[in-house]
Amino acid sequence: MSERIFIGVAWPYANGSLHLGHIAGAYLPADIFARYHRLKGNEVLMVSGSDQHGTPITLRAEQEGKKPQQITAIYHEEFLGCWQKLGISFDRFTTTGTQNHHQLAQHFFLTLLEKGYIYKDTMALLYCPRCRRFLPDRYVEGTCPYCHSPGVRGDQCDVCGKPLNPLDLIDPHCRICAALPEVRESEHFFLRLSAFNQELLEWVKGNTHWKQNVLNFTINLLTEGLKDRAITRDIEWGIPVPVPGFDEKRIYVWFEAVIGYLSASKEWANSVGDEQRWRDFWQGDARSYYFIGKDNIPFHTIIWPAMLMGYGGLNLPYDVPANEFLTLEGRPLSTSRNWAVWLPDYLERYDPDPLRYFLSANMPESGDTDFSWREFLRRNNDELVATYGNLVHRVLTLTYRSFEGRVPPPGELDERSKALLGKAEDALATVDGLLYRCRFREAMRTAMSLAQEANRYLDEKSPWKRMNEESATTLYTALLVISNLKTLFYPFLPFSSQKLHRLLGFEGQVEDGGWTPAELPAGQRLAPPEPLFAKLEEEIEARETAKLRGSRG
């Protein structure tokens, strides 16, 4: 009866810190989904890893006089720290730098080559004689051939918006050393995407449970027709092409990184001492979900499925619930302009759950959404603290004081109390259904309305007026409801749920209780009450926005 759920999450590029956009787009929804399924008693494997290869890391390493490995190691460590502090519960977070991944990527490459899905061809590229390297499109600068704006990049003109071929630039020069690049022929391998066009289209059209935007976007690309893409590059940092005579070339990151989902799964299997166990999540009736941002859609709905079709014997994605983007104070996040709230910075100064709450309530599920410090404070102070935190606190303090720190023994439940407990069970069922379908915002809203319902119940019952048997029953009922809230909020707010678990006098982990109606032994000793969440001072808004604008480059 238990289901097997594979969760792949976008691979962060190990060239910079994580910011709130990454979290809202991919990591938080993935983690909510994973925690929910684990609570349901399903088997979950959630993996990702640092993407270590590619030109930007090479250049950065050169600028800083380091080796690429040093750069990626720093950020990989930082990522691991962030997952821990934010509670992103990966079963395995590896890197594309492992020997296992190199071998698997090469094996994958060779398999597709043998099957004729990869072929050799020649292409013309720009080569910088001074840097002695081939230049990726965006490392060539020149004048736009369409609008004649100077200083545009080789991949796209920022002024007129046209996509460019760097060979068409007027007066091209190397962005690194300003030398005049020359055109050189280079032999590369191409992925025969065109061969999968029809099969992909039929498969995608059958995936009616996908989000509208993901489905439409993918179908459009497939209808326009796929072009074969080069999957090797003339660079030195990356996975070697496993073919004689190609020693100078590397596998292109977009081909290699997605294979990481499989290599991470195999590394996980080895780590649990059963090297075949990855198959549980990649074959048979296991379902795979890929949590990514919208920019990553083609890689997960077209390229990776095509690679899997070509390779054979592995499950295609069941769902790719891609999110839209998060903006910051109304403007797109921008690493280069330093317009971002960086995760390590946030986690140094604030708790994880308020952020998880905000981003869950405000998740860009169907359209772009905005993070602003004002809204963050409002959500924390006026919703999380006021409704849920305060409910918990008022119930716990009243009970603790009136019943000697123990769960009071209830009398017979009246209709009102039964109705409230009924609503708690309804909420469990509703949130279950919503989370199953990746409707995170609505799921959390539903949990919150149970907290409101419980506040209403307390007001009607007013157990503080006189402490008698009826108020014992009332508080018992209220304790039961907040114990259910602990479960309902656990996927979103794992740290607070665990804390509430402890405050209610339980040992062990929330996860052990499963997605089931709470039970509470009368007489159980409660922990001394303390607030579940802290209110945040209004000054934070001014301080943080000033900091943001000040850091803007």
Add this chain to the structure above:
RNA sequence: CGCGGGAUAGAGCAGUGGCAGCUCGUCGGGCUCAUAACCCGGAGGUCGUUGGUUCGAAUCCAACUCCCGCUACCA
């Protein structure tokens, strides 16, 4: 140019054919157990524009306006 998303109360959003909803804010009241928190009630919207389909449209169709993003390694 092409493609995608969006335009609904002061703010942020949900709602894909049947009397326009939610959270916050605001105004009034109640409560006093609780982190000035909680509960109740009110005010507030010609659902971007124009035209069409329909007994009936925020919801379907057409055209248009404005905003955001993407165009294949920024979630």
